[in-house]
Amino acid sequence: MAEIEHGVTLIRGGRLADPARRRAEPADILIEDGVIRAVGAGLSAPEDARIVEAAGFLLHPGLINAHTHGHGALARGSADRWTLEMSLTAAPWLVGSRGLQDKKLSATINAAELVLKGCTAAYDLFSEIPLPTVDGLDATAEAYATVGMRAVIAPMVADTTLYDAIPGLRDALPEALRAEVDRARLAPHEQTLAAMRAALAGWRWNAKDIRAAVAPTIPHHCTDAFLCGCRDLARDFGVGIHTHLGESKVQALTGMRRYGKTLLAHMDALGLVGPGFTAAHGIWMDDDDLKRLRDAGGALAHNPGSNMKLGNGMFGLRRALDLGVTVGVGTDGSSSSDHQNMYEAMRVASTLSKVLTPDPRGWASVEEVYDAATRGSAKSLGFTDIGAIAPGFKADIVFLDLAAINWIPHRWTVNQMVHVEDGSSLRHVMIGGRFVVKDRRLLTVDLARLAAEAEEAHERLDALNADRRALFERLAPVVASYCPAFAAQPYHIRRYLCDAPA
Ligand SMILES: [Zn+2]
Structure with a gap:
């Protein structure tokens, strides 16, 4: 601790x-x-x-946040009317060019906000661009330790870009833009896995209850070889696996198109789904997926605020609870849904469950939501002695x-x-x-100093990332039109009130 x-x-x-x-x-x-x-x-x-x-x-x-991103804190307030795919398009602009101090600063802001809003442990999927580094993960852990809370830190990784991951998206880009995204292809997975292995081997934070985990960010943003490499790392070091699974309809459709089965079924076939496995969001998981997750002893991190803000659809909390799935509650990162307030996350988890049906038997109770934000989240983090x-x-x-x-x-x-x-x-x-x-x-961090550092950092980083922002502005119209059109295809479950503009 x-x-x-x-x-x-x-x-x-x-x-x-x-x-x-x-x-x-x-x-x-x-x-x-x-x-x-x-x-x-x-x-x-x-x-x-x-x-x-x-x-x-x-x-x-202390409330327990089952899903956040420490790197998102410095990008708080950047987005509105962005889908998940728009947000992923913006990531190089919002998270790029950061030095070690910037990474630590962002994680410190995140941890400070969590604690000030009643949260004492969090699962942080931390992203470094272009690659995770031993020093970057160490700085992230140090940030949580300095603030004084417990955490699981999972380097968030991929070896396939958004444009290669979503069928047809790269081809939808004008030729000049296609060349630009091709230049930004990610490192081969061997390189990323080696960096993660080094970070896990040298991890020095377990005694402070700041543990490590592995986060292949989105299944189809990772080649199968990469997913298997993540699985082996988790097994070798006895740590958890956390991934964004069925967060958007685009992702669910992509899984079916690419694997001929759901994303969870694919990860299960590769041996990643087990007791230490957490599926974040899971909006587009069907009953078979939920049962498979339950039977494997995994957990689901429900992020209702982010799901609504990014327009990803409505997660069926009542159904997941009825099927016996362990559900935790998260805020997601502040670059998605711009705060780390677990009280707000609980409130939205409860009220969102109540708009799905006029029948209260289909709603989640406050006791169930509270249980998810304490015991359920603790299970997702792999802790047995917090949450009560x-x-x-x-x-x-x-x-x-x-x-x-x-x-x-x-x-x-x-x-x-x-x-x-x-x-x-x-x-x-x-x-x-x-x-x-x-x-x-x-008591552990000087907020006035944190504010001054954040002000300096975001102005400096915005200047450094000006080219990346310009590229985002050119890519955004294509992503903003292609992805909703792709998502208009039928899927076997519904998570929207209507699939087209009302
Ligand atoms: Zn996330």
Whole structure:
């Protein structure tokens, strides 16, 4: 974990969020060396124990973000009315030319926002252009460690460009542009796999609960040889695999066209789908896919805010839960859906499930959404000791001020956490028994300095990436017209209210 607060701490009199109860009841929490030892009324503690008075606070386990991108933070606020494919077209502009300090800065902004909004662990698919590097991944891990939260860092990789991955897209480009995208072809997978292997072999962050994983970004953006190489790396180092799977209809159609089967069925055939496997988004997964994921012991990272903003369609949360799939909740990166607020992600997960059908039996409950954003996400990250305030769990605890407007009145705790709380009631965040946020102030990073560095970096990077932006402006009209036309083809499941402009 981050830094353990050694010794014994007694948190006294806070109300504990408990989905089994309508309204949180007061209880004490005894913590020793960063781990919760006991929870209950009237606990006693040794004389030298630190006492934290928590009367008037609601205490909930740190929320867990099952899918984010630390590299996206510096690109926050860049996009509107972009599909996923437009966003991928923009990636070289938005993430290009970054030095090591820029990579660390972006991850630090991401981690700082997560913690300030009640999240204490995240699965970060971090992208470096053109290739992952040992130093870049190390800097990303260092950013999370400095902020003081737990994370899984997965280098996000591919060996096939968007233009080669989507059938017909490259051919739809005018000849001059075709030559430009051909020049930007990605490194051979052997080179990328070697960089990842070096990063995994030298990984020095496990003791701080900052673990590594492998993220072939999108199945058909990777050759089969590359996917198998990622599978072998995950096996050799005992780490997880995370991929964007069936995020857009374009992707689902491409999978069928290319493999004659769904994307998940293809990855399963190659041996990538198992207990450490997380499918991000999964909007376009059908029932067979969901059952296959469930049976393999994998997890799905549901990113409702990003799914809506990028127009990818509506994920059937109720159906996935009914089929027994482990579902976590994520925000996605801030370059897709521009914040890292897990309260907002929960709220949207709940409300989106309620627009799919007029029958409430088809909706997800607040308890299920809360469970997904804690226990479900923890499973996706591969942690068994976070996501609950209970003996044996890490002392990752968020303190919400019950005098804040969101809790006036306080009637149904989990309902208000999911549907009312927006982070503005947050007063303290404890990770591993140590306060990382106290009285709304992040104790580990100087936000004013972070703001100054971000301002300098984004102006400098925008200038450095001017040519890449110009190329994006030329590519965008083609991608913006080709991909929706491609997506107008029939697929065997529906995730839109209508497939054409209303
Ligand atoms: Zn993503």
